[in-house]
Every structure is written in structure tokens, then in C-alpha cells.
Amino acid sequence: MRWQWSEVQSLDLLAGTPVNCLLLRTYPQSFVSAATGRGLVTLAILTPSGDVVAAARRALGANVTGLVLEGEFPEGTAAGVREAAAGAPVIELTARNRLALGSNASVVGTYQGVWPGIAIDENGAKKSGPTASVWIDTNTGFLRSVHAWGEAAVWIANEPPAKMAITGSRYLQAIADAAISGARWVLALDADFAGRLARGDAPALADWKRIAGLLNYFERHPEWRHMQESGKLALVQDPGKGGLLSGGILDMIAVKHTPVRPIARQNLTPKALDGATMAVNVDGDALTPEQKEVLRGFTRAGGTLLTGPPGWKDPTPTGANITLEQAELERLNDIWHDVNSMVGRRNMGVRLFNVSSMLSNLLASEDGKSAVLHLVNYSDYPVEDVAVHYLGNYRHATLITPEGADKKLEVYETDEGLGVDLDKVLVCATVRLEQ
């Protein structure tokens, strides 16, 4: 969590929360010492100004646990800081297009993200996206794409947008947006909320309690982070190109509630396509001959393959730009329409109903004996009467929510498989399916 206070007493807010790591812009020794005494990891944030190596030494002199390099540093700076750190952890929060994807870093992180929520246009109306559904700004496509390549923990450390009133629910949505994608949002509070929290304002404390509750909810289930993306539709994309963007093809498919498995182009093997019946290859020209052969094998075995139009290049983010330009959006929309036609009303693992304000993620255990379906509600209102129709012989279903005890769900048969109904979803819910 980004921690904006340096008074020791502020640490009392963390009692009962699973927050165990603080990112600090200021790090008085007394504060660091108190935090360490409470078992917290303290990371000093260094930014690209002045003598960064000297700043690193000063921070380490204050006994912080490690360092965070946030921003774009000159070549070689990170190596110099690592040398100065002498084994202390150094985490880089970079622009998306500079993420060390596929490296052996234990954490890959970025400071760039969209603020999750239902997109509102300038007239206050809900914005429809390229799919003509209510559009939801989300980092899930980017996070799932990055998560699909390598074992590193994925951090997204964007801060709340300025000049926006942010309700407690919006924080919950930001946490859940990252968590259902196997990543962590580095909690960052806006100035107004932080001020009210510091003053002990009761509504702010109530929101803080809900935030802690949701963090606990995901921390109680570390197994979810290691489950595999599931579904019969696979999307082959380079996480280092279009996969870095928000609002891309993964998000377009997600907003239509079709489960889709991102496969990093670099990891494209016959095994990666196991169980898929349809695949989308966004950038046909980017594949190696071996990878092209994998897709040929997929179609020979009966799979349906959709390839981006000839000449299409998967767009790559540049610097501060992490969403699609209008022209790219329009071109990607064509691919989206083809995907939509290909999928139609088929059940690609799960079909969800009455979820226009939600995003979901279907994950399966490695042995296939269990699966979880995460749901996040991005509206300001609870959603009632959600229907879930799923494939697979999962005869037992349990509803898990941050608010209450687990609840067994009645499983019924549908035309295409099995189904369960959910009475109400506040911000987040998970359905665990077991054979």
C-alpha cells in the first residue's frame, strides 16, 4: 500500500488488515522502525531525479526493507541501485511498455493503469464501448495478459485520478479488478479519503473496514492466484504489444462475458491450447514458423481459428498512452465483430446473465476438478438475480463473498450444461465449482 503518513500512530489503521507492505515517499527512521516492529515490509519509493543511487543509500540508512524505483530511469540506474542495495529487494514500477516481461523478476509492476469503473461520457450518460454494451474501464485485460507470461507477481500501482470524488465502492472495484486477474493493486488513497481517515471520520473508517475486508477475502484464497485461465476460447497475443493496452481485444471480449484464455505468443504450444475449440490470433505476422505450425495443428484437429486481417499489426503502447487510439479501436472493432460472430451464443465455458455492469474471470485448477468464477460489479448498486450457466461436470457449487459465510448453491441442469443462480452481488463474489 502507498502510505502517505509518517506518524507512528497512523499504523494503528492497519490493525486487522492483511496489508503487510508499505510504499513510502518519506521514511523517518522512527516510523520505519515502528513499522518493522509490527512485521511490516517498508519500501522506499525512489523517483528519477537527482542522484538516485545516493537516495537509495539514504533510504537504506533509514533501515527500510527495500526500494521501489518508480518511473523511467536512465539506462543502468536500476543496476546501480541494486548494487547499492546489497541484496535488499528492489522493485521496479515502470511504464507498461518497459515491463520486464518474461524476466526472472519476482515482481513486475507498473504505475500505469486506468481507474476501474463504468465509463461515463461527458454528458453523464453511461458510455457504450465498441461492443455496444455498457463499457467498463478495467485493467483486467492487461493484467491477465501479463499474468499469462511468466511466474512473476504482478503489481499495478496506479493512483486514484485527481479531481474525482471516489467512493468506498470504487476502491473495492479497483482491488477486485486486479485480484480477479491474479494481480495486486497497490492500494493508494486519494487525499480527501486519507484526510478523513486520519481524522477518524466514521464513514471513512467504515469504508476502510470494507476495503480491509475485501483484501482479507482475496488473501484468504491464495490458491486462486495460481489457477489457470479457463474456457474454450483462446486468445493468442503478445503481452509485450497489444496485451499491454487497456480497452483492447481481451477487454472487449470480457465485457461481453465470454470467458477467454489469454495465451502469450511466446508460450504458444499445443498444450497451451488444450481444451480450446476456438482461437483468435490477433497478429498473424508476429508468429514464428513453429508457432504458426501449432495453430495449423489446432485447426487440423477441428479447432476454429480467427486471424487478424492481413497487414494488421497489434498496436503497442508508447509511453504515457495505455489505451487504444481511435483508429486502432476501429480496426480492432472489426476483429471483435468477427469474434462475436464466431462465438455467437455458444457457451465457451460459462454464460452469464444479468451482468451488464460486471466483469468476470473463469479459472480452473490444474487437475480440472474444480473451478472458480470471479464476478466484480462496477456499478454503484447491488446486482440481483444473476444466472450462471456453465460447462463441465461440476455438481457442487458454493457462493463465496467478502460479506458472509460460504453458501451452497442449488445446481440445476440447463440446455448446455449446469447452472446456478445468485441472489445478489454487491461488489464482488466468487462461485467455487467442484466435481
Added chain:
Amino acid sequence: MTRREWLAMIGVAGAAPLVKAAVPDAPTAPVAIAKCASYDEDVAAKLGAMFDQLGGIDKLVRNKTVTIKINMTGPTSQRVQGRALGLTHYTHPKLVGATAYLLGRAGARRIRFVESAWGTGGPLEDVMLDSGWNVRSLQSAAAGVEFENTNAIGKGKRYATFKVPANPYMYPAYVLNHAYEETDVFVSLAKLKNHITCGVTLSMKNCFGMTPASIYGDDAGRDEPNENPTKGRQAVCHDGKRQPSKIAPPELHPTGSREAEYRIPHITADLAAARPIHLAILDGVESIAGGEGPWVRGVRMVKPGVLIAGTNPVTTDVVSMAVMGYNPRAPRGTAPFQHCENTLLLAEAHGVGTTDLKRIEVRGVAIEQALYRYDR
């Protein structure tokens, strides 16, 4: 409020507005009103009592196929302040279930719910699920419950043509999904609300939604219907910018009005004559005022707490308008028809039913007791 005060308020007594006299021999039929404060009440019992007040429905539906046009206007994703669709602008699923149950109990052989779902030719069950409705529960409300999305050809093999019996206003005939023909009884299960283009949307305007977008939609084929429609009916029906697919006859007056506020009331009245409604039911338990859906700026949620039913759509709509606090014979320029024609008067002129409130027997709760003013 006394009956005199109420009649004065809605303008059917005293100084008559400048409107032609009611058609003296237009058919009339009784209308039943019941109070129902919430969908948590026993909706089936209340509706059953209303059917009894109308003389019972057994004779009407026993061993018959009954087709029920419900109101699911607009995309399921568009909500009024996140509320369930049935609490605002859709017919409420509990009333839908109660209707099926009562029709089944009265001996209906087949009960088919129909709607031309917005922007899709897919199964109506999917749209209902997307609306948060429990389809399994509706299916178990009675034997023989079916669903048909009439926005395209659906489960049928051909479309059905409905001629307007005499003096059609806009089109000589309308081409609709087979479900509207393959039925013995036709029910309009509508919502009590305003409409931005028609002033009110009641049992007759609900049936404007019979028109399939495959033929009358913005993306309908010029020659052949488009069986995968994704758009509304703005260009053909509202604005008259193009003609329907050639399977349907073109409009009678291609150089006539292009104004939606003229065209839609006339089309609605044509449809009420072409495809007669045998039973009209209005869901006024909870609704919206100021428009027909969340896309209309300024709509607000209302709780009139009433159910209204009758066997003539015009008389039922007349009583419904009176309950909403309007003069059912209000001419254009007068609320709620400030900018549009009065569909009820147009339907009356087609001989569908009388708009003369004095000729309509109201059973159950009196209008004055059910009054809920939509204009505040």
C-alpha cells in the same frame, strides 16, 4: 377528492377541450382496478379477483393457445439508477408469472410469452435471464409455457400478415412473427407509464413492439428480412426515412408526415385494429413517469400501486389514463399529448373501443381511489 373534483381535474367534465366527439357506437367493456402496493403482495390473488370482476377468463382461454405480449423495452443493460427492470420500465416478472399461473388454472392449453427484444433475434429466454428474471420459475408457473422473441422470424417458418381492417392510417398491413397469428387469444401485459413519443404507453402502445426489427428495423434488409437484427426501428417507423423490407407493404403516404409523434400513434392504432387484443393488463405497481425508459432524460420512479385489466384495450387504456390523472380524450397540445397525437382517439376512430369514460364500467377500486398523478 370527490368524483366531481376528479372529473374536473382530468378535464372530462365541464368545458370540453377542442376535440371531436366520442364515437357513439364504439365498443365498450368493463375495466377492473385493484390496489397492489408491492410485488411482494399476492399478485396472483389480486389479478385473479380482477379477472373474476371481468366475468372470468375460463371461457376465453380454456383449451386455447394464449399469446401474451409483455413489455421489455430497450436494452437489458440500461437501468434506472441500477434498479431491477421490472421495478421501472419492464413488466414485472412476478406479474408475468402470476398471469401464466392464472391462465393455466383457467385451462389454457399453451401460454406463449412474446416480445420483440431490443437489438437481437436470439432466444427470449436469454433476454429474460439478462433482465434478472427466473425463466425456470416462469416455465413452472403453468403447463405449456413457451417463449418467442418476435423481433425476427424466431421459431416459425414464415411471417404472418395482418391487414388493417378499414381505413388504415400508415401501412395497409403489418408483417409480424407467426406467434401473433398462431394464437386463439392475444393478451397485452403492459406497463403503466409515459412515453416520450406517444404521451403514454399502455396496452396498445405496448403492442407497437410486435413489429419485428428484422423487417421494420434500421438494419432490416431492403429486399429480405434481416434475421439477425441489432438495431431499433427509428428509420422505418419513427422517422419514415426508409420503407420496411419488401416482404411488408410500404406505407400508404410516402410523402406524408415524417414526424415520429404523428407516425407512432397512428401505427399503434393501426396495429390495435389489425391484431385485436382480447385482454389488456396494466402493471402500475411500480413504474416510471416522464418517459418509457432510462434513455429519456428526466424519468423518475413512481409507485402508483395499481393493477388495471380489461377485455377492450381502448377502454382499459382510457381508465388507465384517468388513473394517471390525465384526460383520456385530451387532444394534441394537452398533457400528456403536448407534442403528439392521442393514440386512444385514433384507435376509437378505427372502431376498436370507446374513449368515453362515462360509457365504461369500472369494477373493483374506483378511479378516484386509485388516482396517481403522473404529472406533478
